[in-house]
Amino acid sequence: MPIRNAPTPPAASASASASASLPTPALPAKAARAAGPVKVSFKTQMLQARENAIVQAVNRLLAEKGFDLMTVDEVATEVGIAKASLYKHFSSKEDLAAAAMVRVMGLAQAFLDGLPASSTPLERLKSVARWVLQQQLAGEMPSLPSQNSSLRANLMANKVYLDSLMHVSEKIGSWIEAAQQDGSLSRTVPPLVVLYTLYARACDPVPGFLKAGGQYTDGQIVELVVASCFDGLNTR
């Protein structure tokens, strides 16, 4: 039975092909202005600021309604510009979503890099889970239906996204292996399963259910889910 529709696991190929090969050209196009005097011609600054506003609006709407129910008109209205102007910045709805995903991966990367150097691999992994759950509860985790094929195709063609996804996956992957070797993480669960399980917290419906119940704070929900995830449902 052949695999139909290629469900696009996040970083499936990344973690499978152990690729430390790609040179990763230090941020392509627009944002690449590290060296040289600050020639950011104000106009360009405004443009960047507007695009940031757009991407943030998209991010919020993606988290709130999901890709299919989000309309480009809404995005334009929320940003306060005309829809046609949006298409001068992004050439399709899929591109908008991709930009939001790139932004999120950037935030994730920054979070990973900001973790205290003293923390153990297991602590890092738990921190990742907490961060993802917090983002979701705060309504800032875009939810892309993993079934939309045009969207998936667009994402898989986005080099910036794939690079950051791969980078994040490899970093987390190294922690998983370290945690298994120091004995804190179960060796009977394959690293790939651990990685996917962490990623899956981004679209876990349990936090939303618990929040709707109204008897737990966001912080309590995060700890409940993290505990059930790492410690399991069985008695220890």
Add this chain to the structure above:
Amino acid sequence: MPIRNAPTPPAASASASASASLPTPALPAKAARAAGPVKVSFKTQMLQARENAIVQAVNRLLAEKGFDLMTVDEVATEVGIAKASLYKHFSSKEDLAAAAMVRVMGLAQAFLDGLPASSTPLERLKSVARWVLQQQLAGEMPSLPSQNSSLRANLMANKVYLDSLMHVSEKIGSWIEAAQQDGSLSRTVPPLVVLYTLYARACDPVPGFLKAGGQYTDGQIVELVVASCFDGLNTR
């Protein structure tokens, strides 16, 4: 901060309000013909058969593409009738999805009832998780985006669905409590969290990711996910 959009946890009200009150009128309308001679006028039989075919097609398409991407035309084509004929049976796309959900809840109920009387509460709960995961892997678990409001409104107004959902939730809930009391299930995880965690396996992306990886059989995937869910990621 008020709760916006009422995320509709499955059976949130059910398990919260401990309602053994509702009389549950033994299946309303069409299917209620237990007593009396078999007066099923053939015509009615054919009608029922066709509706079954419709609901099964909807179920499959919901699992494959999700509610938003499923079109009524597709359903009609797959069943082999005209779209207008569909609307003689079901008055809206939401009704179609609701019928599919009712069917699934019926299957779930039957599965629960068919579990061997000798099995322990914990074994029952694991069996539930396995069943849900198997359904999903087999492409027979409808995936309703938990964000679509018109769909949710329709579901929440569907008494048959709510009744079966409540019934299933209460049965599983009783096993959870029993498993906690016999010491096999952790007492530190609230029963509601356990219940939601089991339900959430229906839309867990991890099985799909692993399947796409191609290095595990469906059976292995089910066991991996069940193990990580019940035993946790940490070392035991």
Add this chain to the structure above:
DNA sequence: GTCTATATCGCGATAGAC
């Protein structure tokens, strides 16, 4: 109840003036 044909409309994307 089934069909063909069509109404209606929401939404992604574009034209073209400024």
Add this chain to the structure above:
DNA sequence: GTCTATCGCGATATAGAC
């Protein structure tokens, strides 16, 4: 690059004959 106005398409739902 921004706007208003509009196209074009696809999808839900319905009309009306049989």
